[in-house]
Amino acid sequence: MKVSLSFEKGSSKDLSIMVDALRASSTITIALDKFKEIYPVYTPEKAREIAEMKDAALAGERTGRTIEGFELGNSPGEMKEYDGGKDSLVLTTTNGVRTLENMESEIILIGSFINAKACAKAACNLAREHIEIVMGGFERTFAIEDFLAAGEILFWIQKELNEQEKLNIDDIDYFKEETGITEFALSAILASRDKEKVEKVSIKSKSGRRLAYLGYEDDVNLCVKENISENVGIYKDGKITLYNE
Structure with missing residues (x-):
């Protein structure tokens, strides 16, 4: 299994996860x-x-x-x-809808902090060869909260795949592009492990500060909570519905 991370437009034809942590993924x-x-x-x-x-x-x-x-x-x-x-x-x-429209995978899921574990489990159940997380960003630029939310999802993906014996993070050969976890994806996992800093940084991000200024501070605080929902949206034929195993 290959596991990768990208910004705005992905390359996987198998399964992709759209992440726009503040706020589209959480709203959906x-x-x-x-x-x-x-x-x-x-x-x-x-x-x-x-x-x-x-x-x-x-x-x-x-x-x-x-x-x-x-x-x-x-x-x-x-x-x-x-x-x-x-x-x-x-x-x-x-941002989020534009990212969805750029994705060409057979299966597209919606992920964020709030459903990271459930989204990871669904992805591992559905993917055949390549799971890719695509970050929505902030006004077409990198958004740190999307990177950190992706890292939380990726953490649970590598844990699930390791249990399924489809990916051993200790045996990864980074020169094999067709399998394993990419260095960009691995860096997101490592960045997401300091929970206190993840929440603080996401709240104080460009997106977080703007939303707070507009009166949506409660939304920001909700969006950075981890694994509070079991819902996983699946996007197909122009609409999103609830994924059921």
Whole structure:
């Protein structure tokens, strides 16, 4: 099994995990407690069109702010409180949806701090040869919170694969590109092990500070909690549904 990490666009044709820790991945994960299906759409205009067609709730943001006229923002806190009675959600975001649209894997999962362990287990059950985490970033630049969330997911992936005897981290040959864990992925695992610093750094990241400035500090604090949800979203045919083993 090959395990890798990339930014914005991946190379795996097998299985990829989209990580946009602040906030799209977390919003989607929690929204799956409320909605049977989520339609991620890049443009607000297309989101409005699909929401009307599907009689769906409409959620979205641009540069962190809720889009005018939308029922919900890209907010996991708002998703927790939602009680509108609709089965479908249309979501448009600045970074996460664009990343999803760039992914070409047969299987695409949604991962973050809050569902890292569950996401890793699902990935190991579904993947055949190559698991890749693709980080969404912040305004097309590296986002440290995505790197650290990826590291948490990767930690559980290497642990699960080791138990399945599909990957032994002590026997990795870094010159074999077709198998093993890449150095970039391994560095994310190592960076994610200091739990106190991971939370502090993620909260004080560029994304975290901007969201706090906009009034979403509670969202940031929620998004950096580890393994508080068993939900894993799976993206197929333009919509996200809850993965069931």
